[in-house]
Amino acid sequence: MSESCDLNGVYQFHGDTFEVTPTVKADFDKYGYIIIRNLLDVEEVDKVIKEFEDPSTAELLNNNKVKVSDCQGREAKMTIWGHPGNDVSGMISRSEKVAGTCEQLLGDEVYHYHGKLVTKEPFTGGAHLWHQDYGYWYINEILEPNMMTVFIALDKCEKRNGCLQIIESSHKCGRLDHKLEGQLTVTDPTRLDKIMDRFSMKYCLLNPGDALFFHCNLLHCSGQNSSAYRRWALLTVYNTVSNQSCKPHHHPQYIRLEKVPNTAIKSCDKFTDFTDKRILVPKTFDSKQVIPKTPA
Known part of the structure; x- marks a missing residue:
């Protein structure tokens, strides 16, 4: 297996829109991901960080964090919600440059499956092992892998x-x-070894505002945070309308996603309103569904 930081399918966000050209779609289909640099600009990144660092929001998130140990004395933390809501982070997940891009990559209308803030704190942030997201969502009786995640770096990765x-x-x-x-x-692990012999492993080095759009079957992992710098990321998961789960579970069934123009992120002034997001309380999870999710 070769290791590299030389990523394929890397694009730059310019102006007000991002066009999924045939070349962009071909890269996503071939590699299982694309990266869009500067999908969020400095002002937009600052706004979502302001939201999550607000004392009242931070208390709510801390009270509902899932802590995932890596069995090596460290842990990653995440807060998960079911609906995008009307706050700053919700505007990002509902924006054309995020949700609209996913619809073009998957070729179908998408809805918000869940969102999360994933944090790896300095010196203590835990690792995540090699996995596919669809490995979890298959257990929720979602029949097809027509799903994807958008990982937006809020800190340098x-x-x-x-x-x-x-x-x-x-x-x-x-x-x-x-x-x-x-x-x-x-x-x-046996199948993983064979896959790693054939395909290239890449490190996703991201700056704040960069976004990784990746397919639900793309193998991914992440290491421990051994630095003095935190690693926060906003993740949104989308499912296609035709691919609803066959059974109710802790993530929402189809609710039409009301997309908003990209300008809605900067015009939004809601930093503490989590009323409509439906935060998932850890104690309500069903252990038979292989929870908590370990996204990255």
């Missing part, structure tokens, strides 16, 4: 603070079996 690692084109291998190792879920 580097090797030393646990940036994402991906295996290019691994989404073409289909859904792999997963098993629990402590609180983490990891894919079948």
Whole structure:
């Protein structure tokens, strides 16, 4: 397996829109991801950080955090919500440059499956093992892997603070079996070794505002945060309308996503209104559904 930071499918956000050209779509289909640099500009990043650092919001998030141990004395933390809401982070998840881009990449109308703030704090942030997101969502009886995640860096993501690692084109291998190792879920190691022999592993080095759009079957992991710098990221998961779960579970069924223009992010002044987001309380999770999710 080769290791590199030389990513494919990297694009730059310019102006007010992002066009999913045939080349962009071909890169997503081939590699299982694209990266859009500066999807959020400095003002937009500052706004969402202001929201999550607001004392009242921070208290709410802290009271509902899922802590995931990596069995090496460290842990990653996340707060998960079911609906985008009308706050700043909700405007990002509902924006054309995020949700609209996902619709073009998946070729279908999408809805908000869930969102989360994932944090790796300095010196204590834990690792996540190699996995596919669809390894979890398959258990929720979602029949097709027509789903994707948008990972938006709120802090600089580097090797030393646990940036994402991906295996290019691994989404073409289909859904792999997963098993629990402590609180983490990891894919079948025998199959993983063979995949890593064939495909390239890449480090996703991101600056604040950069976004990774990736397919739900793309293998990914992340290391521990051994640095003095935190690693915060906003993640939004989308499912396609035709791919609803066959059973009710802790994530929402289809609710039409009311997309907003990209300008709605900067015009939004709601930093503490989580009323409509439906935060998932950890104690309500069903352990049979392999929860908590370990996204990155």
